[in-house]
Amino acid sequence: MSETLHAVSVEVNGKPRSAQVPARLSLVDWLRDDLLLTGTHVGCEHGICGACSVMLDGEPVRACLMYAVQAHGHRVTTVEGLAKPDGSMSVLQDSFCEAHGLQCGYCTPGMLIAAQGLLNTNPDPTEAQIRDAIGGNLCRCTGYQQIVEAVQLAAERTAKEAK
Template identity: 55%
Template sequence: MGSQHELSIEVNGEVRTGCVSARTNLADFLRENLRLTGTHIGCEHGVCGACTVLLDGQPARSCIMLAAQADGSSITTIEGVGGQGGELSDVQEAFCASHALQCGFCTPGMVLAVQALVDGVGNPDEDDIEEAIGGNICRCTGYVQIREAARLAIERAQKSRANELESAL
């Protein structure tokens, strides 16, 4: 039957606990145990990026990470990116405005990769965008619109930060 592991993970701001098999990967735990099906499973080898989640704010491939490894961590899935009332985040809005999605399979991973870029790098440039989305494969939309969405999300985040700074003064 295999050994079982108790775990406690903060998922999208809520502490979630569970008991999982030692072999359960994080993607399956999120999808099957927590019913967060926005985390897509594509290649199951960590290559395509469809399963990307944010682990303590950094992009992580949930298909090649064991759920037990995430014990005590904070996870953000695509379900946790938007606002409490279901409104879209700035990154999600940028993807819509730029037509940076088509079939939607890669979109959750792409959005989370760009979200990590926007949150983590003060003034991202084109190389930072390439690095951020480089581990995610899109077979429908193409990367022109996705890069455009990333630039738009960065621009909006910078304006928002400037407005916050101005308001604080």
């Protein structure tokens, strides 16, 4: 069966990427299977678990609830795009290691995107604001406490670095 292909041009992690995609290809499948950016995880594929969160034009969205064709002309940032230019981990990523904000790691890319989205607009969030920001991301290992602490640690570190 041949499906109509659509041209897409998307800025992914700062680089222009182009492809021909069938309309029903989800954004997360395009990122993982075609661009080999496998940091973004596929969980439930229907918008419940948050594992596939990416930033679209700087705002966290679920990549399983968008078709790749819809990203045409937009900017996408995946978890790979959070690292520093030299490839070393960002303050938030390092804080997740430090505070033990992960166990199996499956939810982690989504958690990082959600938390970075929060810190970008609110560098000094309250615990309640952190919990609200990651409310759409399911973690079955940590009980969330260390994830919240990791985000708090990242906020403190970023504030210190800025001084």
